[in-house]
Amino acid sequence: MSKSKPKKKISRRKFLKGTGAALAVATAAPKIEAQTPAAGVATDAVPRSMIRVTVNGTERRIEVEDRWTLVELLRDHLGLTGTKIGCDRGECGACTVLLDGKPVYSCSNLAVWADGRSVETVEGLAQNGGLDPLQQAFIDHDAPQCGFCTSGQLMSAKGLLTRNPQPSADEVRAGMTGNLCRCAGYNHYVEAVLAAAKGGSR
Ligand code: FES
Ligand code: FES
Numbered sequence: 001m002s003k004s005k006p007k008k009k010i011s012r013r014k015f016l017k018g019t020g021a022a023l024a025v026a027t028a029a030p031k032i033e034a035q036t037p038a039a040g041v042a043t044d045a046v047p048r049s050m051i052r053v054t055v056n057g058t059e060r061r062i063e064v065e066d067r068w069t070l071v072e073l074l075r076d077h078l079g080l081t082g083t084k085i086g087c088d089r090g091e092c093g094a095c096t097v098l099l100d101g102k103p104v105y106s107c108s109n110l111a112v113w114a115d116g117r118s119v120e121t122v123e124g125l126a127q128n129g130g131l132d133p134l135q136q137a138f139i140d141h142d143a144p145q146c147g148f149c150t151s152g153q154l155m156s157a158k159g160l161l162t163r164n165p166q167p168s169a170d171e172v173r174a175g176m177t178g179n180l181c182r183c184a185g186y187n188h189y190v191e192a193v194l195a196a197a198k199g200g201s202r
Helices: 012-028 070-077 133-140 150-163 169-175 186-198
Strands: 048-055 058-065 096-099 102-105 118-120
Touching: 058 070, 070 096, 096 150, 102 150, 133 150, 133 186, 150 169, 150 186, 169 186
Parallel strands: 048 118
Antiparallel strands: 048 058, 096 102, 096 118
16 A cells, blocks of 8 residues: 655644744834824834835835834835735734745734845736736636635745645645635635646636
8 A cells, every 4th residue: 555645734833933033023013003103203213224125026125114014015105905904913814925935924024124035916926917827726716705815825825836836735725824714715725726736727
């Protein structure tokens, strides 16, 4: 009898490991109540840094407030609103982007930490007017329902297929375990990723 490949344990803890330190720092910081300083608060009192970050293939030099999260930079200052905010505390995965090719929670990383690095968002998936095969597979498998988690699911799946182009179903589940779906479309998402990996959307 042939030995079957040992199954990888699915653990959200493992997914969170990469962003755990970031989350600890982000949650320890004072809560950001508003983008605009309150009346009477001098804007130069807020530490700012100039960062150089490549976003979806384009290098940008941006002055950021040191307290901005990465998702805040992407959505509020670069207009990349495809990245969603669900929990804003490192629990749901809606804000997942690729940082140097690795899926991370952008709500739990500071923008200044992206200095010198590359960020990919869902807006960078489509090329030359055509959908990425993963996007097409998601559509073909009817995976998005309300769609709120979809961009995060796409980015986790993209990161997974980049490091493991032919994953098993268990490996897909493990790779996307940090992305919650309140519409419970998990099986459709897994089927879509497997189809995209095989080079066919169905
Ligand atoms: S919004 Fe970032 S993990 Fe939920
Ligand atoms: S499709 Fe609705 S949250 Fe996932």
